[in-house]
Amino acid sequence: MSSKPSPVSPLAPASYPDLPPVAGVRLATAQAGIRYSGRTDVLYVGLEAGTQAAGVFTRSKCPSAPVDWCRDALAGGSARALVVNSGNANAFTGRLGREAVALTARIAAAAAGCAEGEVFIASTGVIGEPLPAERFEGVLADCAGRASDGSAAWAEAARAIMTTDTFPKLATREATIGGTTVRINGIAKGAGMIAPDMATMLAFVFTDAALPQAVLQTLLAEGTGRSFNCVTVDGDTSTSDTLMLFATGRAGHAPVGQAGDPALAGFKQALDDLLIELAQLVARDGEGARKFVTVRVEGAESDASAHRIAMSIANSPLVKTAVAGEDANWGRVVMAVGKAGEPADRDRLAIWFGDVRVAVEGARDPAYSEEAASAVMREPEVEVRVDLGLGAGRARVWTCDLTKGYIEINGDYRS
């Protein structure tokens, strides 16, 4: 597959953060030659003994072999190595796929000096092709030998896992637990929620906090609900979506036993912020995206109902093409509210683009200025807000516009 250099998304951040070390985490990348040439395609992360892991995975009924592996390995709770490759998703590969995962784990366990069940694995890239895992032989041991905790290693890690991404995605936060500073670093890839072929969403978060697996899993699941589950590019769901959180426990703070412990308030906030930042970076790199869109829904019967309506708007091809065309087409927003199937009263709806209220009480706002609305639509970041006027339910989700670039990226012949 040729790595046709695609221009960086216009929604990419102006600069990328330098990630500080997270005690107990060391990273290295390599060229294993899985599919790409001339770029790194494998990330090895070594985790010190005692690291706890949590994960959330695709809801697909046809998950990839690495997703099956990680779900099983999480039962052990302990993590010593993470291996991520790009170029081949090892999805829908049957028996060969299970064998490739097992071989990868065996090679990584030997490199890390740990049990195979302490190795976590993620793969992204083409689907249905056998993964030549034997190419990791030697490569992972070499990575383990030179893994480092410097900011360059983090930056290289974020690049090695990219597929159709146009920029690397990194974020970092600090918090305190019981007066002790802890760090959280995260990397992600994905240019959609999304495409199983080349745009699976993967994210890996690392902290030196000392938290039991049950606490990690709770925090991660809650944070996902406010971040990655609030972002969509095209409504398609990968067979391989993987979000993992690793805690090395090296920060040396006082023990915390419950997710609800007040000592975790700052950590939870920092983790949520980091997950939201990574999720938004994915939407900003949505395939072909030219505009970043925030959809807010208020006044719904419940938060869950608001979320479903917001996702209906964010996933509507007609809303997304209107945004691409810088068209303040609120009729399409009404359509998307109506098709969500959630409680809604046409005659109580109000709709805003940015600060411009374009519709109220089920009809065009008499005071609405097309000029003002058009000015909002010309911005690179657009907010669509709907008030249903029924209750106190609210939600916020993020997406991007739907452009010819999306068709180009996804309609090309496989090569």
Next chain:
Amino acid sequence: MSSKPSPVSPLAPASYPDLPPVAGVRLATAQAGIRYSGRTDVLYVGLEAGTQAAGVFTRSKCPSAPVDWCRDALAGGSARALVVNSGNANAFTGRLGREAVALTARIAAAAAGCAEGEVFIASTGVIGEPLPAERFEGVLADCAGRASDGSAAWAEAARAIMTTDTFPKLATREATIGGTTVRINGIAKGAGMIAPDMATMLAFVFTDAALPQAVLQTLLAEGTGRSFNCVTVDGDTSTSDTLMLFATGRAGHAPVGQAGDPALAGFKQALDDLLIELAQLVARDGEGARKFVTVRVEGAESDASAHRIAMSIANSPLVKTAVAGEDANWGRVVMAVGKAGEPADRDRLAIWFGDVRVAVEGARDPAYSEEAASAVMREPEVEVRVDLGLGAGRARVWTCDLTKGYIEINGDYRS
């Protein structure tokens, strides 16, 4: 709004049928100047006394004013006139919308010499703009005076209701009830299921059969499940979708009291065929469509489950862009099966493009020829078939590919 002439869809039929008269149905079109200039934008259909009506409508929670009107009017059961305008959907227009519908009914009732509750109304076009129904004054009476049952009147009717459609949609069938020949004529518009702005799906079917309303409603609902509910362009749902069936009773056959009466077998088959033909014409005119796609799902746990999986495949932007790119990308089909949330076993899946089996037992078919699959994808009509290997449930749906043309049509500035 400029009527930029768009080229006719490459999937349009080579010719359009000449529709024969249906006794008791007379049609006329006119230029009411609702929004377009230089083309007809209103259709008037006069129906003889005794005509029974049935209808199915959008499931949107925010239906248009005409949809509300028709639902109410159906309670009366009798129909004497149908008025359809293009250019303005009269949707999300609040009190003004209800007034516009009432005024339209008043004008049409005067023209037809009937009660207002015997008038049915449908509107398609821009949303959120007040409909200047006073422009129907004089126009509908003139239409009633010159309405005719000739094939030219049917052809003009199909054209007057078009919006972004690139070709008119007409179909006709004959059947016998108790030895008497009956006719069914239908017209439709829609270039998507779909867009509330300009691509609402409307279809009107007329027969001279003599059938009570309850029978008509049952036949129409069943037929819709096998036709219009099996077609999708982009998964968006209009606020105005309307499908109505009118029976004038002029054919003079023996009375039929129940939808299950064996005397109706031929009529049901003919009606279903006609509805499927019209529904397929809508998919063939999907905005930007270059390929007509049939999705078959077999081996599901139930027909309903098969239908949901088929719609998940047919609505997937990634599957649709792959078809546009003539890419036999079965990984995306696996993705779409997986995200449907229906029972599926990855390791039992088999997938075909046309007659070429590309995947079997959860992995690439070892005998699969990329060349043969590519040849299938280059055809203007492509069949995607999935066997889940679980049960006897099956479904068949139709869609089109997703191209840059779709983005162009829907991403243009409103003018």
